[in-house]
Amino acid sequence: MKPIVVIPARGGSKGIPGKNIKILGGKPLIEYTIRAAREVFQxxxxxxxxxxxNIISVVNSIGLNVPFKRPSRLASDSSGTYExxxxxxxxxxxxxxxxxxxILLQPTSPFRSSQHINEAMKLYETNSELEMVVSVSESKANPYFVLFEENEQGYLQNSKKGSFSRRQDCPQVWEFNGAIYIIDVKTLKSKRLSEFEKRAKYVMDEISSHDLDTPLDWLVAKAIVEEKLKKPTEI
Structure with missing residues (x-):
């Protein structure tokens, strides 16, 4: 295999201003992802x-060269990851x-480790037909049990039909956690990520899956870091 890792980190962020280089646990957020990537790739x-x-400056200070500056047309709120x-x-x-x-690694997943990346890569390598391996966590919002939609009469009904009296009895459902995407380049050139069909899941636990998008997400991340600082080898 000939891999390339892409870490997308635009400057604009409305939910958490400047989040990609905001200091978390004594270091810029993006450094967590760079460090995990460096433990697997050159x-x-x-x-x-x-x-x-500013992000270029921070990344350079970590010792990683930023080879180009992304054009402004790909840095707006409406810009897509695919492009x-x-x-x-x-x-x-x-x-x-x-x-x-x-390998797409988003800097908003600071608790994804090199071990997670390695395990996801091994999963990708075991099946030559795969178009993508994507990291997931089990969703608490199960469409058979706690997710509802309005019908034509305006009444709530389960998003997915099933007769279950306990959530534990419902089929497991998964949500992309945004931490790891391992993507076949040939497929990427032919269709968008949402159109991929041969996708395999790599399951991660809740803490490792934590994604930063809102101020509340940041507070939770700080709490996780402060707890883990008691065990420095875990983060």
Missing amino acids: DDQIVVSTDDP VLLHALEYVEGTGYLPDVL
Whole structure:
């Protein structure tokens, strides 16, 4: 395999301003992801895609080179991850390196470790037909039990039909946690991530899956870090 890691980190963030380089547990948020990636891949296989000079400066200070500045057209609120990945891939291929698998690691998942990445990679390697391995956590919002939609009369009904009296009896359902996407490059060039069909799950626990999007998410992350600081080897 010829891997390339893409860490997307645009400067604009409304939920948590400046979150990608906001200090968490004594270091910039993005450093958690860079460190995990470095434990699995070489530096020249890791690309941080950003439009923000401040993020570039922080990443450079960590010792990782940022090879390009993302164009502003790919850094707005409406910009999609798919286009950002294709842009990074185009740059990398322009250098002569032709990856066949792209690993997307979002900096908003600080508790995803190198062990998680390694395990997900091994899962990808075991099935040559896979288009993507994606990290998930078990969803607490089960559509058979606690998720409802309004019908034509305006009454609530279960999102998915089933006769279950306890949530534990419902089929397991999974949600993407945003931590790890291992993507077949050939497939990526032919269709969007949402159109992938041959996807396998890599299951992560609740704490490792924690994603930062809102101020409350940040407070929870601080609590996790403060607790784990008692055991420095865990984070």
